[in-house]
Amino acid sequence: MNCKNCNTEVELNYCPNCGQPAKLKRISGHYIIHEIEHVLHFEKGILYTIRELLIRPGENVRHFISENRSRLVKPIIFIIVTSLIYTLVSHFFHIEGEYANFNEAKKSATGLIFKWIQDHYGYSNIIMGVFIALWLKLFFRKYDYNFYEILILLCFVMGMGMLFLALFGVIQGLTNFNLIQIASIIFMAYCTWAIGQFFDRKRPVNYVKAFVSYMLGMITFWLLAFLLGIFIDLIAKY
Numbered sequence: 001m002n003c004k005n006c007n008t009e010v011e012l013n014y015c016p017n018c019g020q021p022a023k024l025k026r027i028s029g030h031y032i033i034h035e036i037e038h039v040l041h042f043e044k045g046i047l048y049t050i051r052e053l054l055i056r057p058g059e060n061v062r063h064f065i066s067e068n069r070s071r072l073v074k075p076i077i078f079i080i081v082t083s084l085i086y087t088l089v090s091h092f093f094h095i096e097g098e099y100a101n102f103n104e105a106k107k108s109a110t111g112l113i114f115k116w117i118q119d120h121y122g123y124s125n126i127i128m129g130v131f132i133a134l135w136l137k138l139f140f141r142k143y144d145y146n147f148y149e150i151l152i153l154l155c156f157v158m159g160m161g162m163l164f165l166a167l168f169g170v171i172q173g174l175t176n177f178n179l180i181q182i183a184s185i186i187f188m189a190y191c192t193w194a195i196g197q198f199f200d201r202k203r204p205v206n207y208v209k210a211f212v213s214y215m216l217g218m219i220t221f222w223l224l225a226f227l228l229g230i231f232i233d234l235i236a237k238y
Contacts, residue, residue: 001022003015003017003018003020003022004020005018005020006018006020010022046073046078046081048071048072049072049073049078050160050163052071052072053072053156053157053159053160053194054160056197057156057157057160057190057193057194057197057198058194058195058196058197058198058199058201059197060072060156061152061153061156061157061194061198062198064152064156065145065149065152065153072156075152075155075156075159076155078155078156078159079126079129079155079156079158079159079162080126081159082122082159082160082162082163082166083122083123083125083126083159083162084122085162085163085166086121086122086162086163086165086166086169087120087121087122087123089165089166089169089170089173090121090122090165090166090169092173093169093170093172093173108229108233109228109229109230109232109233109236110225110226110229110230110232110233111229112229113225113228113229114225114226114229117225122162124221125158125161125162126158127221128158128217128218128221129151129154129155129158129217130151131216131217131218131220131221131224132154132213132214132216132217132218133147133150133151133154133217134147134217134220135212135213135214135216135217135220136150136153136154136195136210136213136217137150138213139209139212139213140199140206140209140213143199143200145199153194153195153198156194157190157191157194157195158191160190160194161187161190161191164183164186164187164190165180165183165184165187167183168180168182168183168186169183188211188214191210191214192207192210192211192214193207193210195207195210195213195214196209196210
């Protein structure tokens with residue numbers, strides 16, 4: 001018989017060219033569970049990934065980029081899943097307005113953009129990561145890492161930041177203590193530490209450059225969002 005995927009002749013259970021099974025099994029509950037595990041990469045352990053990023057973030061991300069990409073959860077999946085966790089927690093416990101409140105904004109493009117950022121802070125951080133990566137590339141240009149490798153670093157680091165915010169959000173929702181400001185400080189401190197450790201943990205100046213890059217990336221993101229809103233409002237008037 002021929003493979004239904006690439007039309008190569010198949011003599012055994014799998015296609016020798018593309019690996020497609022000669023006969024597909026019926027979809028069952030076991031298949032659904034396996035697909036979820038595969039997408040989230042639970043085979044290697046998302047809890048293991050969180051532990052390693054909590055203890056040795058820089059070393060583990062360097063190892064992922066240059067040596068072994070099967071030990072940790074895939075970075076894009078990691079940032080999406082952690083941002084989703086944060087988004088669910090923030091909406092369930094209504095913690096968004098604790099640190100960014102644009103409810104008073106009028107129905108202008110600028111106000112609507114800022115309101116979207118407020119309501120989707122988890123996913124906004126993914127976009128913000130692009131600008132932080134650009135500043136990191138500039139400040140750490142002497143290191144042999146390209147823009148995309150730095151972006152992978154930020155997927156892991158900011159994903160952990162989302163988990164910090166989600167954890168403190170749950171605690172705040174259960175205790176009614178205002179902890180989100182503390183969580184934001186821990187978020188920034190962790191990002192600074194992890195990024196500095198990634199490039200060279202023995203050089204104190206790297207932690208300073210990591211902090212400055214993070215702040216400039218955040219400022220750039222908000223400034224461009226503001227300018228985009230102004231531009232749309234001006235076009236709408238004419």
